Amino acid sequence: MVDHFWIARVIERVLERMPRVKLSVIEDVVAADGEARRLFIRWCEEGGCSVRVDQMGNIFARRAGRDPKLPSVMTGSHLDTQPTGGKFDGAYGVMAGLELVRTLNDLGYETEAPIEVVAWTNEEGSRFSPAMVGSGAFAGVFDLAEALGRPDNVTGITLGAELERIGFAGPEPVGGRPVAAYFEAHIEQGPILEAAGKPIGVVTGAQGQRWYEITVVGQEAHAGPTPMTRRRDALVGAARMIDAVNRIGHDNAPYACATVGFAQVFPNSRNTIPGRVFFTVDFRHPEDATLTAMDGALRAECQRIADQIGLQVEVKEFWYFPPTPFDKDCIAAVRGAVERAGYAHMDIISGAGHDAVYMARVAPTAMVFVPCENGISHNEVENARPEDLAAGCDVLLQAIVARANAAPAR
Ligand SMILES: [Zn+2]
Numbered sequence: 001m002v003d004h005f006w007i008a009r010v011i012e013r014v015l016e017r018m019p020r021v022k023l024s025v026i027e028d029v030v031a032a033d034g035e036a037r038r039l040f041i042r043w044c045e046e047g048g049c050s051v052r053v054d055q056m057g058n059i060f061a062r063r064a065g066r067d068p069k070l071p072s073v074m075t076g077s078h079l080d081t082q083p084t085g086g087k088f089d090g091a092y093g094v095m096a097g098l099e100l101v102r103t104l105n106d107l108g109y110e111t112e113a114p115i116e117v118v119a120w121t122n123e124e125g126s127r128f129s130p131a132m133v134g135s136g137a138f139a140g141v142f143d144l145a146e147a148l149g150r151p152d153n154v155t156g157i158t159l160g161a162e163l164e165r166i167g168f169a170g171p172e173p174v175g176g177r178p179v180a181a182y183f184e185a186h187i188e189q190g191p192i193l194e195a196a197g198k199p200i201g202v203v204t205g206a207q208g209q210r211w212y213e214i215t216v217v218g219q220e221a222h223a224g225p226t227p228m229t230r231r232r233d234a235l236v237g238a239a240r241m242i243d244a245v246n247r248i249g250h251d252n253a254p255y256a257c258a259t260v261g262f263a264q265v266f267p268n269s270r271n272t273i274p275g276r277v278f279f280t281v282d283f284r285h286p287e288d289a290t291l292t293a294m295d296g297a298l299r300a301e302c303q304r305i306a307d308q309i310g311l312q313v314e315v316k317e318f319w320y321f322p323p324t325p326f327d328k329d330c331i332a333a334v335r336g337a338v339e340r341a342g343y344a345h346m347d348i349i350s351g352a353g354h355d356a357v358y359m360a361r362v363a364p365t366a367m368v369f370v371p372c373e374n375g376i377s378h379n380e381v382e383n384a385r386p387e388d389l390a391a392g393c394d395v396l397l398q399a400i401v402a403r404a405n406a407a408p409a410r
Contacts, residue, residue: 029127030162030165030166031166033079033080033162033166034166034167034168036079037057037059037079037119037166037168040059040061040079040094040098040119041059041061043098044059044061044098044101044117045061047061047063047098047101047102047105048063048101048105049061049062049063049101049117050062050064052170052172053168053170053171053172054138054170054171054172054173054174054175055144055148055169055170055171055172055173055174056121056133056134056137056138056144056147056148056163056170056174057121057134057163057168057169057170058118058119058120058121058134058135058137058138058170058174059118059119059168059170060074060116060117060118060172061097061098061101061116061117061118062114062115062116063101063104063105063111063114063115063116063117064114065110065111065112065113065114065115065404066110066111066112067112067113068114070112070113070114070180071113071177071178071179071180072113072114072115072116072179072180072404073111073113073114073115073116073179073180073181073182073183073400073403073404074115074116074117074118074179074180074181074182074183074359074363075093075096075097075100075115075116075117075118075182075183075184075185075396075400076093076094076097076116076117076118076119076120076184076355077090077091077092077093077094077097077119077120077123077184077185077186077354077355078090078091078093078094078119078120078121078122078123078124078134078355079091079094079119080121080122080123080124080126080127081124081126082124082126082378083126084378084379084380085124085126085377085378085379085380085382086376086377086378086379086380086381086382086383087382088187088372088377088382088383088384088389089186089187089189089377089378089382090123090124090186092185092186092187092370092384092389092392093184093185093186094117094118094119096185096389096392096393096396097117097118097185097396098117099393100115100393100396100397100400101115101117103397104397104401109401111400111401111404111405112404112405112406113180113403113404113405114404115400115404116179120132120134120135120138120355121133121134121159121163121168122134122159123135123354123355127152127154128150128151128152128158128159129150130150131353132353132354132355132357132358133147133150133159134147134355135355135356135358135359136358137174137175138174138175138358138359138362139175139358139359139361139362140175140176140361140362141358141361144174147159148160148163148169175362178363179359179362179363180363180364180403180404181327181330181333181363181364181365181366181400181403182330182356182359182360182363182364182365183330183333183334183365183366183367183368183396183399183400183403184354184355184356184359184365184367184368185367185368185369185370185392185393185395185396186354186356186367186368186369186370187369187370187371187372187377187382187384188201188348188369188370188371188372188375189351189352189372189375189377189378190351190352190375190377191374191375192346192348192375193346193348193369193370193371194371194372194373194374194375195375196346197344198343198344198345198346198371199343199344199345199370199371199387199388199391199392200338200343200344200345200346200368200369200370200391200392200395201345201346201347201348201368201369201370201371202331202334202335202338202345202346202347202348202366202368203326203331203334203347203348203349203350203356203366203367203368203369204325204326204331204347204348204349205286205323205324205325205326205349205350206286206323206324206326206349206350206352206353206354206356206357206360207255207257207284207285207286207323207349207350207351208284208285208286208287208288208291208320208321208322208323208324209282209283209284209291209319209320209321209353210281210282210283210284210291210294210295210317210319210320210321211280211281211282211283211317211318211319211320212280212281212283212298212315212316212317212318213278213279213280213316213318214238214241214278214279214280214281214302214313214314214315214316215276215277215278215313215314215316216234216237216238216241216276216277216278216279216302216306216311216312216313217234217275217276217311217312217313217314218231218232218233218234218237218273218274218275218276218309218310218311218312219231219232219273219275220267220272220273220274220275221272221273221275222271222272222273223270223271223272223273224271226273231273231309232273232309232310232311233273233274233309234265234266234274234275234276234277234311235265235274235277236309237277237305237306237308237309237311237313238263238265238277238279240305240308241279241301241302241305241313242260242263242279244297244298244301244302244305245258245259245260245281245298246258246260248283248294248297248298248301249283251297252285252290252293252294255285255286255287255290255349256283256284256285256290256294257282257283257284257285257351258281258282258283258284258294259281259282260279260280260281260282261280261282262279262280263277263278263279263280264277264278264279265277266278280318281298283295283298284351285323286323286349287323288322288323291323295317298315299315302315321353321357324357324360326356326360326365326366326367327360327364327365327366329364330364330365330366330399330403331366333366333399333402333403334366334367334368334395334399336398336399336402337394337395337396337397337398337399337402338395340398341391341394341395341398343391343394343395348369350367350369354367366399368392368395368396368399369392370384370388370389370391370392371384371385371388372384373385
């Protein structure tokens with residue numbers, strides 16, 4: 001079995017070699033995206049991997065196994081980021097995969113099945129929505145032409161055209177091939193592991209999400225001559241509904257999340273009573289039954305508040321993403337690796353979406369989380385401790401080697 005002597009090296013390599021794209025000007029972003037991809041490919045080739053790029057621009061670096069007929073065990077994440085993103089979200093998982101390949105090379109260790117390190121295109125969905133589009137296309141969630149046709153939300157340039165421009169509209173077909181298992185290492189992007197003092201989170205699944213668009217309609221009227229008793233103020237209604245959203249989150253503690261992050265007021269004038277308000281709701285919970293209960297509570301509360309003030313309300317579900325439990329055997333492989341290595345750990349549910357969530361639809365999947373400083377992510381101050389990152393790499397390595405040497409389930 002591979003041992004842990006390589007940890008010190010991981011600290012040097014993973015931290016110092018992480019490329020990071022600064023989203024300032026779109027031109028820079030496109031160039032930096034291409035640059036980061038080429039750098040990743042060069043390192044993979046230096047590590048003896050054969051590299052392929054598919055039509056979605058997903059990059060797969062393959063380290064051969066003893067049996068070339070076996071489907072590979074895959075690991076990786078994404079290299080893209082948010083406008084104010086840090087250097088660990090995504091890049092850590094890609095670099096962890098590369099580092100485990102280098103480690104196996106140094107040890108002269110051959111696995112039974114091949115190992116593939118993947119860098120997925122456009123996980124963040126920041127410039128081209130939706131998110132996780134590269135892994136989603138691989139998993140058959142998105143149609144290829146539709147995914148490539150997604151426009152940039154400012155310039156309208158398509159994802160496909162930009163991939164073409166940086167030379168990453170690859171020749172390989174997207175997906176449609178067996179993957180023995182998928183493991184993804186990622187920073188937690190929340191405060192739980194740090195608060196618990198545990199360097200490893202064994203991720204048992206990702207929570208479900210329900211997104212809504214809510215429109216509240218009242219009546220515009222003059223702010224001066226209209227008595228309080230005669231008003232149908234859409235913003236007052238929306239404010240109470242937003243408070244209800246927050247209460248529904250607290251009522252379903254500790255796992256529920258309930259957020260209103262976007263609101264528009266019409267006509268948005270200081271001396272006119274608002275006649276219409278549009279706002280969004282983002283509900284998350286690891287259990288579908290609770291999400292359904294939250295859905296019921298939201299609709300009931302919105303209607304109750306609207307009736308109270310004489311408003312009309314439309315609650316439209318915009319997106320539903322069911323909770324994704326990860327694969328029992330893959331979770332066990334991660335847990336076994338943590339226990340053998342002796343790291344403090346806990347089970348955890350992913351609050352964010354990840355490429356692993358779509359991969360879980362086509363391959364047995366699990367994730368490894370490491371803490372990040374103050375739980376902050378999607379922010380340039382994002383930080384993680386070298387020893388935690390190394391522990392995550394270590395666990396990833398052990399879990400993948402165990403899986404790649406396991407008798408294939410056929
Ligand atoms: Zn990420």
